[in-house]
Amino acid sequence: MDNITENILELHDVETFIGQYHILFGVNITVRKGSATVLLGRNGGGKTTTLETISGLRPPFAGTILLDGKDIAGLPAYEIIQSGVGYVPEDRDIFSDLTIEENLLISSRKGNDYDKRLELVFELFPDMKKYFKKKSRILSGGQAQMLSISRALINDNKLILIDEPSKGLAPILIRELIDRINIIKKDNTVLLVEQNWEMATSVGDYFYIVQDGMTVFECTKEELLADDTIKQKYLGV
Amino acid sequence: MKSAMKKSYRYIALVLAILMIGALALAGCNKSEPAAGSSAAPAAGSSEAAEEPEVTGPPIKIGLLNETSGAYEQWGKMELQGFFSGLYYATDGTMAIDGRPLEVIVEDTTCDVGVGVQKATKLLEDDKVDILSGTCISSIALAVMDMAAEKGVPYVINCAASDDITGANFNEYTFRTGRNLTMAAEAGLGFLNEDEIEGTTWVVLAPDYAGGRSGGESLGAGVEARGGKVLDYIYPPMDCTDFTSYIQKIKSLNPDYLCAAIVGNNFIVKFPQQLKELGALDNGMQYVTSIADFDFLKTVGEAGIGQIGEALYHYNCWDTPANDALIQIHQELYNGEYPDFWAGESFVGAQAIVLGIQKAGGTDGQAFIKALEGLEFESVKGTYIIRAEDHQALQPMAVGRIISDGNGGATVEAAAIIPLEGMTFPVTAPGRA
Amino acid sequence: MKTKNKLVLALALLAAVLVVPALIGSSYIHSIIITICIYSIFAISYDLLLGYTGIVSFGHTVYFGVAAYVVAFTTVKLHWPFLAAVGMVIVVCVAISFIFSLVTLRTKNVYFSMVTMAIGQLFYVMSTKLYAITGGDDGLPGVKSIFPNKTVFYIAAVLILVCVYLFSKRLVNSPAGRVLQGVKENDARIGMLGYNTFKFKSIVIQISGLLAGLAGILYVNLNGIATPSILNSSMTLQILFMVILGGVGTLHGPVIGAAIMQIASIVLSGFTTRWMLIFGIGFVVVMLFFPKGVAGVFDRFSQPNQLRKE
Numbered sequence: 007m008d009n010i011t012e013n014i015l016e017l018h019d020v021e022t023f024i025g026q027y028h029i030l031f032g033v034n035i036t037v038r039k040g041s042a043t044v045l046l047g048r049n050g051g052g053k054t055t056t057l058e059t060i061s062g063l064r065p066p067f068a069g070t071i072l073l074d075g076k077d078i079a080g081l082p083a084y085e086i087i088q089s090g091v092g093y094v095p096e097d098r099d100i101f102s103d104l105t106i107e108e109n110l111l112i113s114s115r116k117g118n119d120y121d122k123r124l125e126l127v128f129e130l131f132p133d134m135k136k137y138f139k140k141k142s143r144i145l146s147g148g149q150a151q152m153l154s155i156s157r158a159l160i161n162d163n164k165l166i167l168i169d170e171p172s173k174g175l176a177p178i179l180i181r182e183l184i185d186r187i188n189i190i191k192k193d194n195t196v197l198l199v200e201q202n203w204e205m206a207t208s209v210g211d212y213f214y215i216v217q218d219g220m221t222v223f224e225c226t227k228e229e230l231l232a233d234d235t236i237k238q239k240y241l242g243v
Numbered sequence: 244m245k246s247a248m249k250k251s252y253r254y255i256a257l258v259l260a261i262l263m264i265g266a267l268a269l270a271g272c273n274k275s276e277p278a279a280g281s282s283a284a285p286a287a288g289s290s291e292a293a294e295e296p297e298v299t300g301p302p303i304k305i306g307l308l309n310e311t312s313g314a315y316e317q318w319g320k321m322e323l324q325g326f327f328s329g330l331y332y333a334t335d336g337t338m339a340i341d342g343r344p345l346e347v348i349v350e351d352t353t354c355d356v357g358v359g360v361q362k363a364t365k366l367l368e369d370d371k372v373d374i375l376s377g378t379c380i381s382s383i384a385l386a387v388m389d390m391a392a393e394k395g396v397p398y399v400i401n402c403a404a405s406d407d408i409t410g411a412n413f414n415e416y417t418f419r420t421g422r423n424l425t426m427a428a429e430a431g432l433g434f435l436n437e438d439e440i441e442g443t444t445w446v447v448l449a450p451d452y453a454g455g456r457s458g459g460e461s462l463g464a465g466v467e468a469r470g471g472k473v474l475d476y477i478y479p480p481m482d483c484t485d486f487t488s489y490i491q492k493i494k495s496l497n498p499d500y501l502c503a504a505i506v507g508n509n510f511i512v513k514f515p516q517q518l519k520e521l522g523a524l525d526n527g528m529q530y531v532t533s534i535a536d537f538d539f540l541k542t543v544g545e546a547g548i549g550q551i552g553e554a555l556y557h558y559n560c561w562d563t564p565a566n567d568a569l570i571q572i573h574q575e576l577y578n579g580e581y582p583d584f585w586a587g588e589s590f591v592g593a594q595a596i597v598l599g600i601q602k603a604g605g606t607d608g609q610a611f612i613k614a615l616e617g618l619e620f621e622s623v624k625g626t627y628i629i630r631a632e633d634h635q636a637l638q639p640m641a642v643g644r645i646i647s648d649g650n651g652g653a654t655v656e657a658a659a660i661i662p663l664e665g666m667t668f669p670v671t672a673p674g675r676a
Numbered sequence: 677m678k679t680k681n682k683l684v685l686a687l688a689l690l691a692a693v694l695v696v697p698a699l700i701g702s703s704y705i706h707s708i709i710i711t712i713c714i715y716s717i718f719a720i721s722y723d724l725l726l727g728y729t730g731i732v733s734f735g736h737t738v739y740f741g742v743a744a745y746v747v748a749f750t751t752v753k754l755h756w757p758f759l760a761a762v763g764m765v766i767v768v769c770v771a772i773s774f775i776f777s778l779v780t781l782r783t784k785n786v787y788f789s790m791v792t793m794a795i796g797q798l799f800y801v802m803s804t805k806l807y808a809i810t811g812g813d814d815g816l817p818g819v820k821s822i823f824p825n826k827t828v829f830y831i832a833a834v835l836i837l838v839c840v841y842l843f844s845k846r847l848v849n850s851p852a853g854r855v856l857q858g859v860k861e862n863d864a865r866i867g868m869l870g871y872n873t874f875k876f877k878s879i880v881i882q883i884s885g886l887l888a889g890l891a892g893i894l895y896v897n898l899n900g901i902a903t904p905s906i907l908n909s910s911m912t913l914q915i916l917f918m919v920i921l922g923g924v925g926t927l928h929g930p931v932i933g934a935a936i937m938q939i940a941s942i943v944l945s946g947f948t949t950r951w952m953l954i955f956g957i958g959f960v961v962v963m964l965f966f967p968k969g970v971a972g973v974f975d976r977f978s979q980p981n982q983l984r985k986e
Contacts, residue, residue, distance in 0.1 A: 063867075084871055088870045101857075104854065111854070112851070115869075312950075312951065312952075356901060356905065357898075357899055360707070360898065364706075365703070369702050381813075382817075382901060382903045386815075389817060407817075
């Protein structure tokens with residue numbers, strides 16, 4: 007079992023600027039393979055910026071980011087993505103002019119077993135099969151979210167980053183999504199930002215509280231559910 | 244309900260737009276004559292007209308490329324009107340040569356090279372004209388002359404002035420009766436004898452674009468060739484409106500002569516005005532510049548009185564039978580208008596075409612070429628000789644002086660006439676010297 | 677309209693365009709068709725940038741004009757054979773597209789457009805000032821056409837246009853083409869899918885530049901002269917008009933736009949000297965009522981079942 011890293015992602019003292027603003031002051035995260043790690047915290051704490059830094063959308067100012075042991079800090083986004091990272095942004099951001107099929111085709115990278123992955127996508131999100139040839143602008147908010155996740159899923163990624171998956175979804179859809187993510191996380195590790203307590207605790211195995219640009223607390227699901235004060239202290243609920 | 248209302252507004256707007264376009268089109272229709280593509284000679288009704296001549300042969304087709312629309316349409320109008328006046332004169336009003344009626348096909352170049360080439364294609368290959376003429380724009384002329392030569396059709400250029408037409412780009416089918424830029428520059432200085440220029444100091448000014456710069460350089464070269472010294476070349480940008488800094492520089496240089504190759508309203512009007520205002524002329528510095536068309540005289544007005552320079556053509560400068568005829572015919576054909584600028588050149592071109600056909604006894608290309616080479620004839624400015632080596636018409640040139648016309652406007656008198664012998668520019672056509 | 681019927685219609689149209697003018701036998705009409713083909717190729721190259729990749733360049737005519745000047749200079753002044761001149765055009769167009777690619781890297785949107793316009797005008801000014809090389813305002817005359825007559829030329833021009841069209845169609849429908857359309861919609865997002873957008877944009881800029889250069893080669897063959905007017909920004913704007921008028925992002929739209937502009941200017945200038953004014957008004961009217969261009973008019977009729985979610 008040598009050379010198989012337990013941690014698919016490690017962030018050490020990562021700092022990021024947006025323009026002249028120092029947003030991340032020192033973020034330390036470990037994402038274990040086959041699990042779902044959740045970033046919690048109040049708005050404006052730096053959670054989305056953390057995901058953007060990992061994916062390469064924003065270059066880090068300092069620190070190391072190890073993806074499966076390889077330092078990816080400072081690499082251009084497309085190289086990081088090609089190394090096996092999928093990114094589902096907060097605003098869905100699908101190509102409305104293209105059909106669902108075209109959206110998936112365009113996301114499928116070289117060397118990918120497209121047909122096999124497509125089967126998985128259809129299993130998890132049957133609506134994708136239903137509207138496969140239709141232009142994606144006709145999709146509802148929930149379906150667009152599914153497409154966005156499917157795009158990250160169409161490749162057998164090492165890690166999938168999801169920013170607020172439950173945002174704008176009706177409760178019943180949130181519950182369906184919880185089930186899906188719990189399936190996905192096993193083969194394709196997931197790191198997500200989530201404000202919705204139910205989703206976060208149903209899906210997450212490990213938690214980091216990100217506040218004022220730093221990781222201030224980490225714990226497991228059991229620890230989080232056992233101690234009410236964590237929720238009050240950091241999330242102000 | 245709301246969107247249905249909006250829809251009907253849209254359709255009203257559409258209908259109004261169509262009506263407006265239609266009205267404009269109709270208004271435009273009655274504009275200049277002849278409309279492009281027509282083959283009419285202008286309405287006769289002139290006392291010069293002889294009886295209807297007997298038709299003894301097929302019509303002679305003359306193609307005329309013309310800037311009927313576009314930035315240079317004023318010039319196109321001048322060339323057209325002078326050309327028809329010349330045909331009239333040379334055929335004694337019959338518009339026929341040796342019993343063959345003249346058919347002139349006018350095509351609009353719209354001042355664009357691509358369109359000019361298309362229209363030339365039409366004239367040369369579809370209409371199969373016997374002789375081609377026209378265009379004021381040198382790049383069109385340069386492109387078309389190659390085409391005409393390929394088809395073996397003689398091409399007589401009246402106005403386009405680039406030296407290369409009878410120089411580097413020469414071919415035997417092309418003739419030019421108008422003057423070229425070197426001749427213009429020479430004439431600009433020709434009014435001064437060699438001794439007068441020798442030892443004098445000059446400043447040359449021109450707008451900063453290719454034509455201005457080359458015009459300025461020709462002038463400077465002419466000055467230095469005559470023993471003068473050019474102190475400086477000044478090239479303000481074409482859209483310059485405030486020449487103060489340039490005029491200050493000129494004043495500080497204090498030359499004997501300030502020579503300008505000018506184009507554009509600012510240079511024509513504002514520059515001389517500002518020269519006067521800043522007292523630049525108070526030290527006896529003489530201002531020398533080209534004198535252009537009626538528009539130029541109108542714009543420069545009082546500010547221009549006293550200016551001296553090459554005058555391509557102004558009807559008041561010439562006292563020849565042909566010039567009198569040009570004025571008379573032009574006024575009869577075109578509502579009393581005086582011939583302007585280019586008309587004085589296209590008249591000559593038309594005349595040369597007629598003479599050439601008469602002398603060649605027909606429209607055969609080679610015969611026409613032989614007929615024109617070395618041809619000497621009397622026209623607007625006196626004696627013209629078409630130089631056999633490069634097909635450029637040698638001709639007298641006028642140095643004009645702007646004077647008051649007695650009505651608050653400006654006109655031109657001849658300050659000096661440089662005779663034909665005074666034109667000494669070299670043959671630059673490759674292999675023809 | 678069914679695809680099969682569309683194909684039959686297209687072939688019939690092509691046959692008509694190839695055969696009928698030859699029968700009419702008017703060189704003037706042949707030269708008009710050649711001109712339409714030249715501007716169509718030029719406009720298609722522009723649509724690849726504008727309609728498919730979302731790149732708004734105001735310097736595109738640089739390729740067209742420089743290609744014409746390169747052919748003129750090398751064949752007339754240096755007496756190179758035509759194929760060598762074409763080779764030089766390819767080299768120069770690739771070099772110029774390299775410059776434009778770098779600009780896309782450094783600037784975005786409005787700034788990009790302004791910089792491209794500046795580059796375009798730089799070339800224009802060079803063509804007027806470097807008159808030892810370029811002939812200045814008068815241009816570089818003396819180019820001999822490689823086609824023996826206008827009939828052969830127009831047939832060749834139509835066939836070349838068809839090839840360019842098919843090639844471009846193939847390009848935009850390929851996986852790479854889809855990526856380009858993604859770039860147009862959201863540049864950053866495409867990067868997030870793992871695509872090196874700079875590489876893709878560079879490639880489409882190069883292809884588009886070479887096609888515009890091809891149009892320039894044909895232009896100088898037809899007119900025999902290269903003049904500064906083809907490097908002026910007004911030329912780029914004309915092409916922009918053609919693309920938008922015909923229908924941006926369609927490939928056949930630019931061809932329609934080029935044809936309409938050529939024919940309208942000829943027909944209108946035959947009636948009145950104020951034709952440019954009328955054309956301008958007409959253009960505005962068309963854009964008000966058919967914002968998708970002329971091609972958009974036909975689209976509406978052929979797809980009544982299109983789902984609309986506006």
